[in-house]
Amino acid sequence: MTHKIISLDEHIIQSQRNLPYATGELSSLLRDIGLAAKIVSREVNKAGLVDIAGRADVENSSGDDVQKLDMLANDLLISCLRNSGECCGIASEEEDNFKPIKTPYKFAKYIVLFDPLDGSSNIDVNVSIGTIFAIYRRRSFEGECTLDDFLQKGADQVAAGYVLYGSSTMLVYTTKQGVNGFTLDPSIGEFCLSHENIQIPKTGKIYSVNQANFNNYPKGAQTYIMHCMNSGYTQRYIGSMVADVHRTLIKGGIFFYPGTTSKPNGKLRLLYECNPLALLIEEAGGLASDGKNRILDIPATKLHQKTPVFMGSPDMVHKAETLILEVDGV
Numbered sequence: 001m002t003h004k005i006i007s008l009d010e011h012i013i014q015s016q017r018n019l020p021y022a023t024g025e026l027s028s029l030l031r032d033i034g035l036a037a038k039i040v041s042r043e044v045n046k047a048g049l050v051d052i053a054g055r056a057d058v059e060n061s062s063g064d065d066v067q068k069l070d071m072l073a074n075d076l077l078i079s080c081l082r083n084s085g086e087c088c089g090i091a092s093e094e095e096d097n098f099k100p101i102k103t104p105y106k107f108a109k110y111i112v113l114f115d116p117l118d119g120s121s122n123i124d125v126n127v128s129i130g131t132i133f134a135i136y137r138r139r140s141f142e143g144e145c146t147l148d149d150f151l152q153k154g155a156d157q158v159a160a161g162y163v164l165y166g167s168s169t170m171l172v173y174t175t176k177q178g179v180n181g182f183t184l185d186p187s188i189g190e191f192c193l194s195h196e197n198i199q200i201p202k203t204g205k206i207y208s209v210n211q212a213n214f215n216n217y218p219k220g221a222q223t224y225i226m227h228c229m230n231s232g233y234t235q236r237y238i239g240s241m242v243a244d245v246h247r248t249l250i251k252g253g254i255f256f257y258p259g260t261t262s263k264p265n266g267k268l269r270l271l272y273e274c275n276p277l278a279l280l281i282e283e284a285g286g287l288a289s290d291g292k293n294r295i296l297d298i299p300a301t302k303l304h305q306k307t308p309v310f311m312g313s314p315d316m317v318h319k320a321e322t323l324i325l326e327v328d329g330v
């Protein structure tokens, strides 16, 4: 028996038909991100062959400038989005100047935020890494987009997703009509629907945290880690948020990165990392919290804002919140 193969592009177009008044602009933007993901995937897969995974300021053996893989991914995504015609502004975790990039299409409806290649410590060692993206409708009505268009709360995202460059390359996205996952078939160069309507298990047995920071976590997070250890759970931590969250989405469990003594808001970025992944987790039936509040309701005040995060199976996140409230108070 043969199954009908549904490509990412086909799926995006089909989903668009379910949205009243859809004009096709969001679909086109998502397809452009899918294209950029294929190019980044190709570059990630050959990173060990050509020496592009090294330092950004060295030359390779042929004397060409060597571009670091995360910068290459950043440039590729910016160029695909700039040319797409569907977005007026872009913000990237890799751009340090705290200013969004404006595209020539200043009347376009959408803005995109992304982390081009997350899991920087894993890039050079052939361990899974990922791209994370969030799409919002701009809220200014005229002229060029402004910083304010980017500082929306996560609940206002119209679409979000990630690409995981792992043992295979997967793209998982939501337009708030459920979560679907696509695996790249390299032989035909297409993302094919492989994980339809992903639902996160209500509970799980895996907790994912950098336990080496234990002594620097607040008492509430420490208490939750003790609870996980005493419950016979397994600990898994890749150190690539996309890979850790992907496993959590599929198998159930909890991923968390609490604040630490020296970094009370933790390490992970609200706009590029936590909000898009929180939307996917919630759309799949999970929860995402900073320990006390819903991630998607946190007001955004700056582009590179950080937040503690606890996301995953609803029962586990709920338990973490309960213990944090008991131990740390409000």
Ligand code: AHM
Pocket (backbone or CB within 6 Å): 117, 118, 119, 120, 121, 210, 239, 240, 241, 242, 257, 267
């Ligand atoms: P990056 O944006 O520099 O790649 O950092 C984000 C990554 C996440 O993917 C991962 O969850 C976390 O940093 C790991 O941090 P740590 O090594 O402190 O556990």
Ligand code: MG
Pocket (backbone or CB within 6 Å): 093, 115, 117, 118, 119, 273
């Ligand atoms: Mg990152």
